[in-house]
Amino acid sequence: MAFDRTNKLRGWLCVPVVLLCWLMAAAAVAAEEQRWQLLSPDKQIALELVLSQDALTYQVSYRGKAVLKPSVLGLAFKGQPLLKTGLLADKVSSRSHDAQWQPVWGQRAQIRDHYNEITLHLRESAAPGRQFSLVFRSFDDGVAFRYQVPA
Numbered sequence: 770m771a772f773d774r775t776n777k778l779r780g781w782l783c784v785p786v787v788l789l790c791w792l793m794a795a796a797a798v799a800a801e802e803q804r805w806q807l808l809s810p811d812k813q814i815a816l817e818l819v820l821s822q823d824a825l826t827y828q829v830s831y832r833g834k835a836v837l838k839p840s841v842l843g844l845a846f847k848g849q850p851l852l853k854t855g856l857l858a859d860k861v862s863s864r865s866h867d868a869q870w871q872p873v874w875g876q877r878a879q880i881r882d883h884y885n886e887i888t889l890h891l892r893e894s895a896a897p898g899r900q901f902s903l904v905f906r907s908f909d910d911g912v913a914f915r916y917q918v919p920a
Contacts, residue, residue, distance in 0.1 A: 803858055807887045809907040810865070816905055816912050818889070824853050825891070827905070829912055842903065844916065852899055859900075860890040884908045 807816040815830045819839070829837040843853025867883045884906045892900040902917040 805861065805887055805889075807863070807885055807905055807907045807912075809909050809912075810867070810883050810885060811909045813909065814907055814912060816907050818887070818905070820856060820858055820889075820891075822855060825856055825889075825903070827914070842914075844901070844918070849897075852893065852901070855894040856891045857894050858889050859892055861887065862890075863887045 803820040805818045824841045826839040828839045905914045
């Protein structure tokens, strides 16, 4: 009879241990990923950025529907390893901009320049430790990004 109780207790003790291990693994994965969201000024376009150990990805949705599925970002330089894995975000900044500018010629005398922006300052976690920045802008009619690489 004591043997049956011991086996039952072991079974019940395994459940919390397995649950605890699963929660710790999920927390470790979540800690490795960083996420940012950038909305257009009218909040109809959402740009989501995910930085994991494997890569930096972005995806775009319009009114809640995916228009661009997760896409990997990175750089390839001749004679060097790919610059896309093991990236760390040293600094992240965001800003909004709303101004007018006058074209030299065209159908309109003034053009509105209205966007939200996020800048990720990234570096490799391992040697050679290369650095670069990615600037993302979300307008009411689309998104744009550019790489800034130091000279």
